[in-house]
Amino acid sequence: MIQHTVVFTLVHEPGSPAETAFLRTARDELAAVPGVRDFTVHRQVSVKSPGTWQFSMVFADRAAYDAYDAHPAHRAFVADRWAPEVAEFHEYDFVAWDG
Amino acid sequence: MIQHTVVFTLVHEPGSPAETAFLRTARDELAAVPGVRDFTVHRQVSVKSPGTWQFSMVFADRAAYDAYDAHPAHRAFVADRWAPEVAEFHEYDFVAWDG
Numbered sequence: 001m002i003q004h005t006v007v008f009t010l011v012h013e014p015g016s017p018a019e020t021a022f023l024r025t026a027r028d029e030l031a032a033v034p035g036v037r038d039f040t041v042h043r044q045v046s047v048k049s050p051g052t053w054q055f056s057m058v059f060a061d062r063a064a065y066d067a068y069d070a071h072p073a074h075r076a077f078v079a080d081r082w083a084p085e086v087a088e089f090h091e092y093d094f095v096a097w098d099g
Numbered sequence: 100m101i102q103h104t105v106v107f108t109l110v111h112e113p114g115s116p117a118e119t120a121f122l123r124t125a126r127d128e129l130a131a132v133p134g135v136r137d138f139t140v141h142r143q144v145s146v147k148s149p150g151t152w153q154f155s156m157v158f159a160d161r162a163a164y165d166a167y168d169a170h171p172a173h174r175a176f177v178a179d180r181w182a183p184e185v186a187e188f189h190e191y192d193f194v195a196w197d198g
Contacts, residue, residue, distance in 0.1 A: 002144070003141070004145075007191055020198055023196065023198055024198060040195075041196040041198065042102070042193035042194060042195060042196055043193065043194050043195075043196055044191050044192065044193060045101070045192045045193070045194055046103075046190045046191055046192040048189075048190045049189055049190055049191050051191065053196075054191070054193055090147075090148055090189075091145045091147045091148055092106055092143050092145055092148050092150065092153070093143065093144045093145040094141035094142065094143060094144070094153055095141060095142050095144055096139075096141060096142075097122065097140040097141055097142055097152075099119055099122055099123060099140065
């Protein structure tokens with residue numbers, strides 16, 4: 001199981017309709033891609049980091065993650081929405097530690 | 100509910116006994132602090148970010164988070180283990196988005 005996350009900041013004004021539209025579209029379109037589980041949108045609230053939002057999703061394995069990455073719906077979202085509307089982002093992927 | 104996370108890199112060699120000892124001590128000591136729920140250790144595996152580990156824990160509310168931050172067991176861990184053994188870290192805290 002792999003948890004794929006991204007912490008990011010938008011080019012939009014906080015609280016603006018454009019911000020809400022971006023988050024809702026992402027949730028609707030990305031959660032519908034095959035293999036995506038537990039898609040969530042969170043606010044990032046630590047003042048020690050600049051990011052203001054987080055997307056998180058879970059994949060059963062690496063093959064499911066790769067299929068999502070290559071899926072036309074994901075590619076279209078990245079090109080049409082993510083690239084022009086995201087100012088900065090950091091990706092983190094997590095797997096369980098069995099220690 | 101607040102999810103408190105930190106992505107970090109240790110000064111220890113990957114796979115070393117010192118690395119394992121740090122992770123186990125953190126899990127044992129921090130998970131035992133009052134108010135801490137769902138303490139987990141994950142490997143960070145995205146090649147797009149340098150961090151190699153993540154701790155995650157959940158607090159019921161801001162008061163529980165603040166109590167953890169001020170707790171002597173947490174303060175002692177930060178001074179005795181975190182400060183000398185962590186090379187780099189980024190904190191992120193997440194709350195649900197109700198959009």
